[in-house]
Amino acid sequence: xxLALALAGPARQAELIEEYADLAAIGTVxxxxxxxxxxxxxxxLGLERLSHTSRPGLAMLLREAxxxxxxxxxxxxxxxxxxxxxxxxxxxxxxxxxxERRPCGGTFIGCPESEYLKCKSYVPPEKRGxxx
Numbered sequence: 001x002x003l004a005l006a007l008a009g010p011a012r013q014a015e016l017i018e019e020y021a022d023l024a025a026i027g028t029v030x031x032x033x034x035x036x037x038x039x040x041x042x043x044x045l046g047l048e049r050l051s052h053t054s055r056p057g058l059a060m061l062l063r064e065a066x067x068x069x070x071x072x073x074x075x076x077x078x079x080x081x082x083x084x085x086x087x088x089x090x091x092x093x094x095x096x097x098x099x100e101r102r103p104c105g106g107t108f109i110g111c112p113e114s115e116y117l118k119c120k121s122y123v124p125p126e127k128r129g130x131x132x
Contacts (some may be wrong), residue, residue: 001027001042021039022049050097051081 001024005013025046033039053059059079062068067085070077 017045018049022055024055025050026058029090029093032096032121035090035094047081047086 001020004016006018008016021042025043028039028043035043050062067082067089068079069082070079
């Protein structure tokens with residue numbers, strides 16, 4: 001989002017924020033970024049946008065995750081974010097972010113290199129499954 005805003009210039013910033021704030025909020029939360037300053041603003045704007053998203057896949061994902069409540073009014077169903085459920089998700093993400101990471105005793109498949117090279121039980125990919 002920041003790159004798109006910088007490239008588009010001031011004239012299109014409001015339009016781009018309206019269009020992509022929901023995706024930027026999901027990315028910010030998915031990256032487990034601290035929700036302070038600019039990140040907090042992005043997530044706040046994005047959550048507001050998520051409550052009336054026009055992205056069908058995103059709307060379905062939110063409903064399936066139980067983060068959206070549907071109220072039938074006549075022929076139409078009106079959806080809104082379940083703020084209590086969303087708060088629980090955010091609290092869980094914050095807890096994950098604040099949890100101390102400890103090296104495991106496995107082969108570290110998929111772990112960041114900086115983590116697994118510190119551990120004595122690390123097995124390099126070329127030696128996995130081979131007798132030493």
